[in-house]
Amino acid sequence: MKVILLGASGQLGLEWQHFLKKTADDISLVPYNSSQLDITDTKNVRVEMMKQQPDTVVNCAAFTNVDGAEEQKELSRKVNVDAAGNLARLSDELDFKLVHYSTDYVFPGDKEDREKLPEGYAEDFPAGPINYYGQTKWEGEQLIRDATENYLVLRVSWLCGPFGKNFVKTMLKLGRERDKLKVVNDQWGSPAFTENVVENSLNLVKADRRGTYHITSKGLISWYDFAEAIFSFTGVKVEVEPVPSEAFPTKAKRPHFSKLSTDKIEQVSGSRIIDWKVGLKDLLKQLH
Secondary structure: OEEEEEOOOOHHHHHHHHHHHHHOOOOEEEEEOOOOOOOOOHHHHHHHHHHHOOOEEEEOOOOOOHHHHHHOHHHHHHHHHHHHHHHHHHHHHHOOEEEEEEEHHHOOOOHHHHHHOOOOEOOOOOOOOOOHHHHHHHHHHHHHHHHOOOEEEEEEOOEEOOOOOOHHHHHHHHHHHOOEEEEEOOOEEOOEEHHHHHHHHHHHHHOOOOEEEEOOOEOOEEHHHHHHHHHHHHOOOOEEEEEOHHHOOOOOOOOOEOOEOOHHHHOOOOOOOOEHHHHHHHHHHHHO
């Protein structure tokens, strides 16, 4: 199977490359970072797809700066909406499967939903993004569904892994530098660990599944809970103070609840959804 990987220098793109080196002898991977192939350049993307003739295209490229999207609306729309739609049309024309990553931010994240939906948002729960980043990711999803049937839209939340920037690595850095930290305790969800995301994504591809799936870990925690666990598991001595979201004003609104239900993917043979503590311990081993 020939796989084109877009967004190869991001934390998920790097994990795809690392994971396939260890596990998949039957996959020929062609990675592109943004300087090698700008996914907003529709003509050039088409030329590369026609030249490479992939079986699968994995799109890890995205405009993920949530606050930046409020100011750079045109760029975030080009990357998250227009480029996704172009890839979907090429999927239909050139007959490759499109694997596209989306986000928990497509949902409204109301505080009340935490009580109503203890297992999290199901794939078919009505979208209601509260910031521009979430809006563009939702519109990108819709263009994909409209243009091709041969797609996987995979929503992840609180993404973290050994590559790139993420909450776990930030906490470890701050924990070494400071005696006391403030972390919000009124935003709830579950982390998706990049290795587990790639493992489950690949299983869906090989099983020739199509449609929308959620990939994250089991359990429900706040960012404060997550920070406390990071320091507890590593033995880093730092005082963590729980604070409300208002303590950290941001340009973009953040959902109070963004847990994704994994019931659907757990019905697929070969899927492995892990508890968040297991994922965190595995990641901390990789980082140390």
